[in-house]
Amino acid sequence: MRHSLLHRLGQSLLVLWAAFTLSFFLLQVLPGDAILIKFQNPDLGLSPAQIAQMRLAYGADSPIWQQYLHTLLAMLRGDFGYSVQAGVAVSALIASNLPATLSLALPGFLLAALLAFALAALSRLPGLRGLRTFLQSVPALFISLPTFWLGIALIQMFSFQLLWIPVINPSPLQGLILPVITVAIPISAPLAQILLRSIDEVATQPFVAVARAKGASENRVLWRHVLRNALLPVLNIAGLLLGELIAGALITETVFGRSGLGQLTQQAVNNQDVAVLQAVVMISALGFVLINLLVDVLMPLLDPRLQPIPGGH
Amino acid sequence: MKQRFHLQALTFALLTGIFSAQAADTPVKGGTLIYLEQQPHTNLYPPAGGFYPNGGILNQITDKLTWQNPKTLQVEPWIAESWSSNADKTEYTFKIRPGVTFSDGTPLDANAVAKNFDTYGLGNKAQRLPVSEVINNYDHSEVIDPLTVKFYFKKPSPGFLQGTATIGSGLVSLSTLQRSFDQLGDARHIIGSGPFVVSNEQLGREVDLVARKDYHWGPKNIQQQGPANLDGIKIIVTPEDSVRIGALLAGQADFIRQVQAYDEKQATAQNFPIYAAPTRGVNDSISFRPDNPLVSDVKVRQALLHATNAQQVVQTLFSPNYPQATSVIAASAAGYVNLSDKLKYDPAQAKQLLEEAGWHTDSDGIREKGGQKLALTVYESPPQPQNKEVLQLVAQQWRQVGVVLTVKAGDAGSKTLDNLDPLKTPLTVSEVGRADPDVVKSMFYPTNRDALLQKGGSSDKVKNFRDDQLNSLLVNISAEVAPRKRLQLTADAQRYLLDHAYVIPIFEEPQVFAGAPWLKGISFEAVGRPSFYGAWLEKH
Numbered sequence: 001m002r003h004s005l006l007h008r009l010g011q012s013l014l015v016l017w018a019a020f021t022l023s024f025f026l027l028q029v030l031p032g033d034a035i036l037i038k039f040q041n042p043d044l045g046l047s048p049a050q051i052a053q054m055r056l057a058y059g060a061d062s063p064i065w066q067q068y069l070h071t072l073l074a075m076l077r078g079d080f081g082y083s084v085q086a087g088v089a090v091s092a093l094i095a096s097n098l099p100a101t102l103s104l105a106l107p108g109f110l111l112a113a114l115l116a117f118a119l120a121a122l123s124r125l126p127g128l129r130g131l132r133t134f135l136q137s138v139p140a141l142f143i144s145l146p147t148f149w150l151g152i153a154l155i156q157m158f159s160f161q162l163l164w165i166p167v168i169n170p171s172p173l174q175g176l177i178l179p180v181i182t183v184a185i186p187i188s189a190p191l192a193q194i195l196l197r198s199i200d201e202v203a204t205q206p207f208v209a210v211a212r213a214k215g216a217s218e219n220r221v222l223w224r225h226v227l228r229n230a231l232l233p234v235l236n237i238a239g240l241l242l243g244e245l246i247a248g249a250l251i252t253e254t255v256f257g258r259s260g261l262g263q264l265t266q267q268a269v270n271n272q273d274v275a276v277l278q279a280v281v282m283i284s285a286l287g288f289v290l291i292n293l294l295v296d297v298l299m300p301l302l303d304p305r306l307q308p309i310p311g312g313h
Numbered sequence: 314m315k316q317r318f319h320l321q322a323l324t325f326a327l328l329t330g331i332f333s334a335q336a337a338d339t340p341v342k343g344g345t346l347i348y349l350e351q352q353p354h355t356n357l358y359p360p361a362g363g364f365y366p367n368g369g370i371l372n373q374i375t376d377k378l379t380w381q382n383p384k385t386l387q388v389e390p391w392i393a394e395s396w397s398s399n400a401d402k403t404e405y406t407f408k409i410r411p412g413v414t415f416s417d418g419t420p421l422d423a424n425a426v427a428k429n430f431d432t433y434g435l436g437n438k439a440q441r442l443p444v445s446e447v448i449n450n451y452d453h454s455e456v457i458d459p460l461t462v463k464f465y466f467k468k469p470s471p472g473f474l475q476g477t478a479t480i481g482s483g484l485v486s487l488s489t490l491q492r493s494f495d496q497l498g499d500a501r502h503i504i505g506s507g508p509f510v511v512s513n514e515q516l517g518r519e520v521d522l523v524a525r526k527d528y529h530w531g532p533k534n535i536q537q538q539g540p541a542n543l544d545g546i547k548i549i550v551t552p553e554d555s556v557r558i559g560a561l562l563a564g565q566a567d568f569i570r571q572v573q574a575y576d577e578k579q580a581t582a583q584n585f586p587i588y589a590a591p592t593r594g595v596n597d598s599i600s601f602r603p604d605n606p607l608v609s610d611v612k613v614r615q616a617l618l619h620a621t622n623a624q625q626v627v628q629t630l631f632s633p634n635y636p637q638a639t640s641v642i643a644a645s646a647a648g649y650v651n652l653s654d655k656l657k658y659d660p661a662q663a664k665q666l667l668e669e670a671g672w673h674t675d676s677d678g679i680r681e682k683g684g685q686k687l688a689l690t691v692y693e694s695p696p697q698p699q700n701k702e703v704l705q706l707v708a709q710q711w712r713q714v715g716v717v718l719t720v721k722a723g724d725a726g727s728k729t730l731d732n733l734d735p736l737k738t739p740l741t742v743s744e745v746g747r748a749d750p751d752v753v754k755s756m757f758y759p760t761n762r763d764a765l766l767q768k769g770g771s772s773d774k775v776k777n778f779r780d781d782q783l784n785s786l787l788v789n790i791s792a793e794v795a796p797r798k799r800l801q802l803t804a805d806a807q808r809y810l811l812d813h814a815y816v817i818p819i820f821e822e823p824q825v826f827a828g829a830p831w832l833k834g835i836s837f838e839a840v841g842r843p844s845f846y847g848a849w850l851e852k853h
Contacts, residue, residue, distance in 0.1 A: 032726030039443065040729050040771070044361060046443050047760035048771045050436065057441045087356035087498020088516060096516040155556060160563040167556060168347060168549060168565040257551040259518040267353075267517075272726045 012289040019285035024068055027274045034084040034272045035060045081275035090279045093264060101260040105245045107176060108183035115184060116191035124199060126218040136196060143189035151182045151255035179256045187245055194237055198230035340542045340834060344850040349551040349560060351571040353517040358497045360433055360445035362480035365824060368842035373522055375483025375505035378407060380532035381475060381839040386647055386748050388474050391532045392421060392484060402469040402794045409460040413530045415486035416510040423462040427454035429484050430464060441494035446755060447476035449791050469792040471799060472751035480842055508541040508846045522546040537847035546845055561585060567832045572825045574632040580827045589634030589823040590841030592746030593646040595756045596638040596818040597697055600743045600764040602735035604778035607689060614814035616666035620714045622658040623819045626706050630699050634825055638818030641807045648750040648803030655811045663714045680715040688717035692728045694742035703819060733772040744822050746840035750803040754787040765815055783809055
């Protein structure tokens, strides 16, 4: 057990190193670089000789292997370098953006799961048969709402017309309500669809028929037998969706003027701010590795069939 | 900060109709102004203050040696009480106002001023601080006594005095100058002597300013004296256009930057004033790169100039706050001459010029010569208002005379590289604000912004094109000591640029803001950056 954990840890480090190396060289291939973009900017009005001096000062023209080693060693020391465009340390940028992203993504994900579950359960409730077709088409509607439009519509209605929630200078809680709804709705749609399909599948399984034959009520069959078993495939895709949520929060962040990793990444891509992009890649890779480790450790607890057999291999 | 809502705004609008005469004269003290910015600031090294969001912050937290009166464009005293220069304009001596301090408590004296201009004039390689665009021919400084500083120049530098009044010459403390360029993106690191001080910052999201209670060294020729009326300013980055204007009208903000022309009516209809501050420099224009063989013939360039209907652009896409260009520089700029007779829209003449140049239409109606089509590309320039729409409309106009213009939106890297290659981008979008004739040299001189891409300029991809006659005109503007002669040269340069059809001026670019009706006393410096020093919030 200890051996396999060490093995997994070693694998994770290898993945991180590969992510670093790959992204470093891919970013080098892009036309231009951050220093050129920053100093060639007409707003600074620098002469070519002055720009060349700046490039020299930044070591931008030193051999690529030197830059690679320099960046790798710095990152191992926890130094992510400076953002040329923003003029601050990358670690400061991450520190001010990561919490904002997490505070939007986690509640957004919870709300999405809640919405999906509510939709699926409602459409299966014996008392709501008449509404079933409508409820089942809601995910399709949700998934086709453009995030941009949804965000603006929510702001126009709840902030500018009804004046319930200020969008400028809100309290931390007020500032979360509309953006969380905006990110949750499109994410809830695929969750709901998979849950619905999974319910349909589970409902045809023999043990459901057995439960019915034993005289369980329709409600009991739904809650105790069908829904519980239908949840497994949803949990699998939920991990993926959480990643998408964190990466895809860009539009929501822009519309609501929130900071966050999406916003940061977009600006960094725009300005080819390599140090920032490198840090974002590393954070994503780290998150991915951690979630995988966590899943590997947790899965046997959830599904007894995955537990190692004592004495076996 | 409390919210303000429609009803209050409406009540206010009704009340002002009755009490406006009384209310206008007595500024209210206190309150925090909510200012919505479109983009986060970048590096706040003062010479990088040309970027609108940077200027919006620097103009509140730094003072300048001199103050340029935005009405008369005269340079008047501020931190410098008086000054003198020799006849050659190679030496300037400034007397510093006593008792001025930076917000960290250190004195703003001759030594600090000398260190500021040594950095801006020469740059600092070790700290990666670049040279300022507004200072030409700088040599060194000399501290004569604690309140007297003298600057020496290698060649005449008549634009220097005005240069000391620009955002790029904001004075900062010695501790700020000791930092490297990499650290100056944090607004808290910029220690100035201005009426406001940065108290807090959430990177990329919000900058909070508080008023300095001991401030008493504003420009002596303006109405506001002593500390600012406001307690503070909250600058909040709100990228989405409709959210900025919506928040202002809903009473959640007091002042917003970058109002799109199509949103102006919405504001004025509810009595929210629009402020269109002129930037007084080179107009929003299309510049040619004559090194590209497709546009190396002056007849082709003239044809495209006459095929461009700037009036249609302004009327279709903009509001009266965006005047149609009548020369290379804005009508409110120093040295402007009206050259609208050279800018006539005349498609018939355009077609004739293209025929004369040997470009004839093929079966698609596109002009062709030696098997090559007259097809040009240009990159859109997002900082300019509605630039994509402007270029697309121009493309339609050019199509009428058989010329194809493709408008590209590229990532910054490809765009920066392609823009250095005249073969890839025969045209570029140009605009720069500065209220001094030096602005013309800034835009077109090869070792400055080099808008035309000349040989020996910013790009090593240029093979032949160089216009020494133009360059000597530009150098003379920046070195001519006699003011009248200098304006004359500026007029000559504008004529020269249009006679050779190097640029197609479209409109005079303003910075457009909208404010709440209860916000008073807003002013703008000579190139349109807002100043909140005299601003106040009326009770509402």
